[in-house]
Amino acid sequence: MKLNIKNKFTTHLPADANLENSRRQVTEACFSYVTPKQTSHPELLHVSPEMRDNLGLTEDDVTSEEFLKVVTGNKVLENTTPYAMCYAGHQFGNWAGQLGDGRAINLFEVEHNKKNWVVQLKGAGETPYSRTADGLAVLRSSIREYLCSEAMHHLGVPTTRALSLALTGDKVLRDVMYNGNPDYEKGAIVSRVSPSFLRFGSYEVFAARQDHKNLKTVVDFTIQEHFPHLGAPSKATYIQFFDEVCTRTLEMIIHWQRVGFVHGVMNTDNMSILGLTIDYGPYGWLEGFDFGWTPNTTDSQHKRYRYGNQPNMGLWNLYQLANALYPLIEDAKAMEAVLEKYTTDFELQSLKMMRSKLGLQLENASDISLVKDLEDVLQLTETDMTIFFRNLSNFKNDSSSDGLSIVQEAFYNPTDLSDKIRQQWHGWFERYAERLLAESILHSERKSVMDTVNPKYVLRNYMAQLAIDKADHGDYTLIDELFQLLKHPYAEQPEHQQWFTKRPEWARHKVGCSMLSCSS
Structure with a gap:
C-alpha cells in the first residue's frame, strides 16, 4: 500500500510536549500525539471507491490486511505520527472551554493529484481530550456518519468525506437516550477524510487563553495551506480570510436548507473553517416541512439548532470566530461589515436557492x-x-x-x-x-x-435505522444498497422507487428515526 504521505499539520504547528495519553488541559499546542487503541477482531464492512481513488489507493490496496489494520488503528504507518487536535468551543450558546478530539485520531496526510487529504479515525480510542468518555464509537453512529458524509457529497453539499467503515470486534457501552439504560453495542470505526479538520474552536482556544502567538501561528498556517490565493498573512489578509470563511459557511448552510438537512448540533467546535459539513451526530432530513424541527433530543426544549434557525446559528458562530480573530485584526468596523454582509447575502442567496427549487x-x-x-x-x-x-x-x-x-x-x-x-x-x-x-x-x-436541484433520494433517518437494525444482526447488505442509491440522489432510479416514500408511521416516534441524542 503506497501513499504519498505528508505531515504538514504536525510539522508546522506546535505539539503538546506531554506525551502521556491522560485527560488534561493542553496549553500552547494545536495537537497531542496519541496512538490508536488495538482492537480484538477488526472486520472491514465497506470502502468508498471514490475516496479510495482520491487517495491514490487501488482495489488491491483496500482489500489488503495492511489497509484493514491501518483503518482500524491496529497499525501505524512508518514515518507517521497520529495525533488528536486541541480546540475549544461554544456548546448550545455557552462557553465550554477546551474540548478537542475526544474520539478522533488523525493518522496522516496524503497528497494525490495535487490535493491534500487528512485521514482520520473516529472511534479509535481515548485521547487527552476524551474527558470522561472512552474515545470509542458504536456501529450505529458509525453507519450514520459513513453513509451521510458520502451522501451529502453527491447531493452537492460541501462536506467531509468517509473512506471506510469497520467493526472493531469489541463491545462498547452506550446509553442511547441518556435515560439511565446503558447497553453494550458493536464497536466500530469510521475513517474520515477532509482537506482539513480545523474548526472555529481551533482558534477560539488560543484567543480565550490570550495566547496570541499561537493564534497567529495557526491562522497563518490556515491561510498558507488552505487560502493561499489571499496572499501573505497581514491584517488585510486576515479580514479577507474571515470574509471567505463567512461566505463558505453561508454557502454550506444554504445547501442544507435546499435539501432539508438539519445538522442538529451547530456548536462552534462542529463548524469547519473550510465551510464543510462536519461531525455527523444527531442529524436528520426534514420529513414534514417544518422550520421548527430539530432531530436532537438534547435540543428539544429550546430548539436552538432547528431547521429554520440554522442560518442564524451560522451567523452567531461567525461572531464567535470574529471575537477569536479580533486580536490579530483589531478593526471592529471591518469585521462588523463582513458579518452584516452575511445577513444581506443570506436574504439574496436564500431567495436565489428557492427560485431554483421552483424552476x-x-x-x-x-x-x-x-x-x-x-x-x-x-x-x-x-x-x-x-x-x-x-x-x-x-x-x-x-x-x-x-x-x-x-x-x-x-x-x-x-x-x-x-x-x-x-x-x-x-x-x-x-x-x-x-x-x-x-x-x-x-x-x-x-x-x-x-430535478438537478431537488433530490429524489435523501438519507432519511428511518432508512439509516433499517441499515443499522440489519447490521446489528450481522447483515450488512443494506449499507451497500443505500450507499449505491445515494450516489445518484437526483436520478430517477426506478429500480429503487421504494425509497422515494414518506417516513413510515412506525418510524414517527422510534428511537433513531425521530429522536436522536448526541451519542447517536
Whole structure:
C-alpha cells in the first residue's frame, strides 16, 4: 500500500510536549500525539471507491490486511505520527472551554493529484481530550456518519468525506437516550477524510487563553495551506480570510436548507473553517416541512439548532470566530461589515436557492411573497419536503395541471386538507402558474433543471435505522444498497422507487428515526 504521505499539520504547528495519553488541559499546542487503541477482531464492512481513488489507493490496496489494520488503528504507518487536535468551543450558546478530539485520531496526510487529504479515525480510542468518555464509537453512529458524509457529497453539499467503515470486534457501552439504560453495542470505526479538520474552536482556544502567538501561528498556517490565493498573512489578509470563511459557511448552510438537512448540533467546535459539513451526530432530513424541527433530543426544549434557525446559528458562530480573530485584526468596523454582509447575502442567496427549487430562472419582484406564501401553506398540514419539491417539477402552467393532485403524494394525511387549506393551495398554484408564464423555457427543460436541484433520494433517518437494525444482526447488505442509491440522489432510479416514500408511521416516534441524542 503506497501513499504519498505528508505531515504538514504536525510539522508546522506546535505539539503538546506531554506525551502521556491522560485527560488534561493542553496549553500552547494545536495537537497531542496519541496512538490508536488495538482492537480484538477488526472486520472491514465497506470502502468508498471514490475516496479510495482520491487517495491514490487501488482495489488491491483496500482489500489488503495492511489497509484493514491501518483503518482500524491496529497499525501505524512508518514515518507517521497520529495525533488528536486541541480546540475549544461554544456548546448550545455557552462557553465550554477546551474540548478537542475526544474520539478522533488523525493518522496522516496524503497528497494525490495535487490535493491534500487528512485521514482520520473516529472511534479509535481515548485521547487527552476524551474527558470522561472512552474515545470509542458504536456501529450505529458509525453507519450514520459513513453513509451521510458520502451522501451529502453527491447531493452537492460541501462536506467531509468517509473512506471506510469497520467493526472493531469489541463491545462498547452506550446509553442511547441518556435515560439511565446503558447497553453494550458493536464497536466500530469510521475513517474520515477532509482537506482539513480545523474548526472555529481551533482558534477560539488560543484567543480565550490570550495566547496570541499561537493564534497567529495557526491562522497563518490556515491561510498558507488552505487560502493561499489571499496572499501573505497581514491584517488585510486576515479580514479577507474571515470574509471567505463567512461566505463558505453561508454557502454550506444554504445547501442544507435546499435539501432539508438539519445538522442538529451547530456548536462552534462542529463548524469547519473550510465551510464543510462536519461531525455527523444527531442529524436528520426534514420529513414534514417544518422550520421548527430539530432531530436532537438534547435540543428539544429550546430548539436552538432547528431547521429554520440554522442560518442564524451560522451567523452567531461567525461572531464567535470574529471575537477569536479580533486580536490579530483589531478593526471592529471591518469585521462588523463582513458579518452584516452575511445577513444581506443570506436574504439574496436564500431567495436565489428557492427560485431554483421552483424552476424560476428570471428575477421577479413577486418571488419573495410567492416563496413566503408557499412556506406558510406547506406548514398547514404535514407535507413531505423531499417528495413535494421533487414532484413539483411535473407541474405545467396550463389548464391541464392540477397542482394538488401532482403533489398529493407528499401529504401525510391527505384527508386533513380542509376546504380552507385546499383553497389556499389552489390560490398558490394559480399564482405559480401565472409566474411561470414569465419564464421563456419549456416545461420539459424546466423539469430537467428542477430535478438537478431537488433530490429524489435523501438519507432519511428511518432508512439509516433499517441499515443499522440489519447490521446489528450481522447483515450488512443494506449499507451497500443505500450507499449505491445515494450516489445518484437526483436520478430517477426506478429500480429503487421504494425509497422515494414518506417516513413510515412506525418510524414517527422510534428511537433513531425521530429522536436522536448526541451519542447517536
